[in-house]
Amino acid sequence: MDEKRIREIFLESSEIKRKFAEEFAGMILEVARRIVEKVKSGGKVILMGNGGSACDAQHIALELVGKFYKVRNPIPAICLNANGALLTEIGNDFGFENTFVRQIEAFATEKDVVVGISTSGKSQNVIRALERAKEIGALTIGFTGEIGKSMKKYCDYLFVVPSSDTPRIQETHITLGHVLAQIVEELMGG
Template structure:
């Protein structure tokens, strides 16, 4: 068992090193997109399925609450949390529309809409990102593997270089934490001790 633990930690380390090499500039661009949107009075909408839904909620919570810095709340909506909307839209329109219907009702031009999909091929996330682009939103996606169909349609794909879902999810939460930290530092001056 110890050998397996060490193997998994080594696999994680390799993915993080590849992210440092391949994604640092794209993460910087993502922070800039969000900072510009917030300066313009816009908001973030974020979505995903399963573990990616949990990551979407985690991201929205860090943005509305705080990451490390005491500061004003920023507007962020996880499209994964309202069971009445999810079940009504799922029942009336189909599961593929559970996020796009919310984007159609909530998004405005200039908002940043973020999709999270380890495969890059989640139909409901893809349809919602297409709806967001049609409205005039900036679209960002946290993806894995080869980026899938979603990677080809968003303004900014952040593709964790791995084929392994747990490593991809670990990469996504690392990106989320970096973005939250740098967004606070970009938008708010740190309090003097």
């Protein structure tokens, strides 16, 4: 690794984000507006992911509940991967693929927004939860990479990062989460 390679990595990341923004800017704004509608109607944002995507889910939830830029009323958001005891109990008793769907059945309603983050688009626990959330009538949103397009049938909106490189996908996902949090915060006011 040398300085030239470091610059290349940063340029690669920024180019992927540029392409993503060009393709999805309109949908990002539409999704933010839909989230605000749901929250103003008594709903909440439910997020989930595995590994690095679990960290992104927690990060986005904290930006909504706490603050992004402004001190304001909290925006209700929960992260399904944040409770280790619950995850291990469900995984042990019902199988890992059901860690999120059981929680969706417990917590989600048609008033809610459910966000599933999977860089590969193949995470069965995320897919099962999105499928069940859609059946319940929640608004379903997916974040994935270019090989995860199969998530589309479970999502009302699917954000596909134009890359198959996990770090570059995750960098774009957290930027997307930040942009959504900023827009939602601005639209919620107060």
